Amino acid sequence: MKIYNWQFAPNCRRVRMFMLEKQLDLPALEEVIGDGFRLRPAYVDKWPHAMVPMLETDEGVRIGEAMAICRYLEDVYPEPPLMGATAVEKGLVEMWERRAYDEGLIGCAEVFRNTHPAFVDRGLPGSLEPVPQIPDLVARGHGRVRRFFQKFEQQLAHSHFVAGDRFSVADITTLCVSDFAKFNQIDIPTDCPAFARWYAEVTIRPSAQASR
Amino acid sequence: MKIYNWQFAPNCRRVRMFMLEKQLDLPALEEVIGDGFRLRPAYVDKWPHAMVPMLETDEGVRIGEAMAICRYLEDVYPEPPLMGATAVEKGLVEMWERRAYDEGLIGCAEVFRNTHPAFVDRGLPGSLEPVPQIPDLVARGHGRVRRFFQKFEQQLAHSHFVAGDRFSVADITTLCVSDFAKFNQIDIPTDCPAFARWYAEVTIRPSAQASR
Numbered sequence: 001m002k003i004y005n006w007q008f009a010p011n012c013r014r015v016r017m018f019m020l021e022k023q024l025d026l027p028a029l030e031e032v033i034g035d036g037f038r039l040r041p042a043y044v045d046k047w048p049h050a051m052v053p054m055l056e057t058d059e060g061v062r063i064g065e066a067m068a069i070c071r072y073l074e075d076v077y078p079e080p081p082l083m084g085a086t087a088v089e090k091g092l093v094e095m096w097e098r099r100a101y102d103e104g105l106i107g108c109a110e111v112f113r114n115t116h117p118a119f120v121d122r123g124l125p126g127s128l129e130p131v132p133q134i135p136d137l138v139a140r141g142h143g144r145v146r147r148f149f150q151k152f153e154q155q156l157a158h159s160h161f162v163a164g165d166r167f168s169v170a171d172i173t174t175l176c177v178s179d180f181a182k183f184n185q186i187d188i189p190t191d192c193p194a195f196a197r198w199y200a201e202v203t204i205r206p207s208a209q210a211s212r
Numbered sequence: 213m214k215i216y217n218w219q220f221a222p223n224c225r226r227v228r229m230f231m232l233e234k235q236l237d238l239p240a241l242e243e244v245i246g247d248g249f250r251l252r253p254a255y256v257d258k259w260p261h262a263m264v265p266m267l268e269t270d271e272g273v274r275i276g277e278a279m280a281i282c283r284y285l286e287d288v289y290p291e292p293p294l295m296g297a298t299a300v301e302k303g304l305v306e307m308w309e310r311r312a313y314d315e316g317l318i319g320c321a322e323v324f325r326n327t328h329p330a331f332v333d334r335g336l337p338g339s340l341e342p343v344p345q346i347p348d349l350v351a352r353g354h355g356r357v358r359r360f361f362q363k364f365e366q367q368l369a370h371s372h373f374v375a376g377d378r379f380s381v382a383d384i385t386t387l388c389v390s391d392f393a394k395f396n397q398i399d400i401p402t403d404c405p406a407f408a409r410w411y412a413e414v415t416i417r418p419s420a421q422a423s424r
Contacts, residue, residue, distance in 0.1 A: 061303075067306060069303065075302050087287035091281065092280070093280075094280035124356065127359055147338065147339055
């Protein structure tokens with residue numbers, strides 16, 4: 001098994017942290033980012049989706065998308081379950097994971113990709129054509145991240161972990177969002193004490209530290 | 213079981229079509245859209261995520277997000293499997309489903325929400341504060357949908373269904389995208405014959421017709 005990786009990318013960290021929570025050794029990680037934070041041409045030739053991470057099995061099957069890779073790993077290595085054990089848990093984990101992604105991670109990505117000079121023609125991942133930055137998306141991204149913190153604060157005020165009593169992949173994505181927000185100078189809002197309590201607890205997990 | 217529904221919304225259709233493919237009767241559908249295509253206040257009070265669809269179980273558990281609802285249903289009603297039967301299938305179905313969502317459905321939503329007069333202050337779902345339309349997103353959305361068609365054309369040129377030999381939830385999302393694109397005056401490009409072959413076959417499935 002091999003993973004095509006960009007160490008900095010939150011999407012790649014989601015997969016690394018997932019594997020570490022499963023007590024798996026990380027597989028071979030091939031760094032595919034070259035000059036100017038661009039994907040190396042040889043990787044794009046191999047994987048025209050032009051995104052990371054991508055997992056290649058020993059049989060040569062290629063799976064892209066962080067959560068699709070985690071889904072594959074959850075089936076091969078079911079313990080501990082990180083995507084829910086019962087039908088209701090599976091539904092709630094997926095709901096919170098997707099909320100963290102759509103509001104949190106995409107919100108941060110809107111801020112990052114539309115301001116960073118290295119991404120001036122790369123407003124979206126996965127495109128081989130130029131995608132211009134849209135300055136108005138920076139404010140919209142900030143609003144999106146604010147809503148993410150507010151909604152998750154309400155949940156974490158009465159739930160130990162993001163999707164319930166058990167640590168799950170929803171916590172992994174939420175942590176990766178929190179650290180990506182911090183990189184973009186967005187701190188956990190001061191009116192989100194339950195979120196801060198959760199963050200302090202989750203960020204010292206060995207998987208969180210080792211996946212950086 | 214009850215589903216809070218907006219009959220027009222592609223995200224709600226994904227769930228209805230999923231249930232019909234499972235040979236399930238549709239549960240009670242409560243329409244929650246009121247004047248001006250806005251969510252009714254009573255629904256937003258009940259569900260501050262302020263999005264559809266939402267499933268409420270007989271025990272009162274509430275699950276939002278189309279794919280989270282499908283995940284719950286897949287576990288309760290495993291046959292026929294629509295999210296993959298083996299680890300590799302599960303990974304590939306999730307990969308293609310997420311690609312259809314991120315590039316196709318969000319691309320169409322960017323076109324729709326940033327042009328329709330009823331959405332002038334609702335550029336994103338799930339926000340109770342105004343989110344202004346961003347005109348530059350219309351062109352970006354069109355580019356995203358174009359890439360969606362191109363990438364799926366390459367896949368469907370050698371794959372009977374979107375994620376392999378078996379019909380899956382990835383086909384459901386892709387069909388909902390195709391019809392949402394058509395609503396936005398975006399037809400299947402003429403240089404995508406494999407996509408057109410796939411569409412002609414999938415759109416006459418009973419689940420596709422009955423979920424409209």
